Amino acid sequence: MLLPHLPSSWAALTFIAVLLVPSSLSATPPNPAAFENSAVVRSIELGGATTQITTSYTVRSLQNKNGVYVFALSKDDASKTSWMEAKLKGSNTPLELKRSTDTDEPIAFYELSFPKALKNNETATLVLTTIQAHASEPLPATVRQNEPQALAYETGVYVLSPYDTVIQRIKFKSPSPDIVSFIDTSELSKFAEPDNKPAVKSGSTVTYGPFRNIRGSATPLFVKDEQQLVGVHYMYDNTVITVPELRRSAEISHWGSNLNIEDKVWLKNDGAKLKGHFARIEHLRQQVQPQTAQPHVLKDVVFDLPANVRDPYYYDTIGNVSTSRFRPATTRKVAGKKSSPLERLSSLELRPRYPLLGGWNYTFTLGYDMPLEDWASYDAAQGAYIVAVPFLTAIPGAAYDDVEVKVVLPEAASIVEVQPPFDTDIEYQTHYTFLDTVGRPTIIFKSKNLTDKHAGLIYITYKVDVRAHLEKPLAVAAGFLGLFLVATAFRRVDLRIHTNKKKQA
Known part of the structure; x- marks a missing residue:
């Protein structure tokens, strides 16, 4: 399976989109006679x-x-x-x-x-x-x-x-x-x-x-x-949508052949603020008579997710939110090969617990799993894996003020190359989770002032040797073996108090 939109040459990849960040530049003034x-x-x-x-x-x-x-x-x-x-x-x-x-x-x-x-x-x-x-x-x-x-x-x-x-x-x-x-x-x-x-x-x-x-x-x-x-x-008869903060976590699992995406989203209606108090009766009347409803009130959000998405979940600070609708899509085969998961999109419609009027906020968490084979491939010449991770899930017309994307690689992986879709700040950390021994390499991308045009792909090349693949099962086996040895030792030790029958006689 080829990666979606994978460039044919890493060295030839040129970033065209310009992200305006503070920098120190000096250049000669342009020649007006040119x-x-x-x-x-x-x-x-x-x-x-x-x-x-x-x-x-x-x-x-x-x-x-x-x-x-x-x-x-x-x-x-x-x-x-x-x-x-x-x-x-x-x-x-x-x-x-x-x-x-x-x-x-x-x-x-x-x-x-x-x-x-x-x-x-x-x-x-x-x-x-x-x-x-x-x-x-x-x-x-x-x-x-x-x-x-x-x-x-x-x-x-x-x-x-x-x-x-x-x-x-x-x-x-x-x-x-x-x-x-x-x-x-x-x-x-x-x-x-x-x-x-x-x-x-x-x-x-x-x-x-x-x-x-x-x-x-x-x-x-x-x-x-x-x-x-x-x-x-x-x-303007539409919603002015702003995402003040977006925190995305993408975790790659080779053993589960899975790419897990989890987004924590701060959503805001940046339109005209509500004057006076919110009237529940007026809101119910607009639901009964849709022609009287104001379209600048945010009632739902639709996310276009890649094909083959499975097990989506959606919850907020109170708990699970059941007012959602998911329409899955699957990849199709062309000449015996799977198409890109971005050619056909799944649809996830989320309805918040309350309507978002101007100036109102809503925080929620959205997560889902995707087959790793749709997003990763193995380069035998380099002996390395190349994985594509979506930078963000675009909301059409939305402005993203602060975005952080954390990509967690398999344990003991070594990073070869990182190619973000545009210029961004990059940090490297080590992430520890259940049964980890040396930890998982983690790459964090931080950007500000983004739009839906920045919804590109992050390409990461990394290597995982055979020892790293076996490290977790060996650690689990060693843990169980140690537990059995301790249990066996306790069974052989007699902790009862015995009396000396000869001395009593």
Whole structure:
């Protein structure tokens, strides 16, 4: 069984997703004369806890052998950005992307390497996709139990770039046409066309621009003097889900041929907080009349689990929760081989003990077992095992503030290589459990500010020799043998008090 999405070469694996963590970087400023932006279009998909932004850059090389293009984000946008990916338009292969400035700089620069350097006057279209966490805020901040919810999003109207831009526009796409308001100011007319309005609403889309002939804008002076904040106030009829903490434990057992996953989840509805008191009668009325229920109240959570999951369990601080529904799926065979367990997904629907209104929290534990053969393989050339462990189970649209994943390997295993799906902090420990003698190597991954895009696979290569496989059964056998010897010795020892019959006579 091949591992799901196992890379053909470990050395060739390149991490494309960018995780923004504090670092100390120094780089030369980008050359503004290297490129010209013929057209820049930014599309912002407004959401709840996460916001997806897609920016298309049509660039023209002004020099020969131009191999590096530089993107720019403001400090505020960079601090909110959790995930980033860049591609050539029409290609599915992400390009290498790395941050080249420190996190405390007013402008964040990201260097993109072209697969092939551009010639003079050669053009290319780049697509930069970013996901921001906690970028939208409830407005108003509190609502009553039977009132709808609205969110507000703000950002700079001009797309920052170290290069001159011929034309650019920015689009806000709301989940529904019900837009409460949007910022429309005449101060945007400096770069706007004289006969056009700077901002236009059409259905569920608000468009700012086009703006023409913008000089290199990735400077603190431009941000201070020219950049203008614009935003959209929109109705949001979904739950704003945040996971403040997630603690995952993955334990690998060769003797049981099992991969056990256990998640301790802190769940929060980050939408508009409840104004006043919770009314149980109103809640029951909404259950009887679903058309009156507010969709921003979290009533259940659906997890898409891999195929062949077995023995799922779900409990909270009170005890076992029976309000859950599990729909298992199995892998199928293709040409006599099993398919990936991620091709067909099992569904686990969890219903908390109470509805989660805005600002409410719920803590629970979710666990399940999976066949180890679906996630591990043996490399005879290295004499090592390669196992894939899911980093997290994604909740669509959720923001993860703090995630810790602990992978427990078999006892006495030796770690050869660790490949996380993105850059993350790694710690190594030793875990002891029942009948262990030398303990189990444990790898702990710690990350912050994640989204469902980070639900990748951790690949771990490790070796377990024959002695390690036999260590536990030998330890158990030695324990039972010692117990039998002690019992035999006690049976042979006579502890009764005997009297001397000759002396009595």
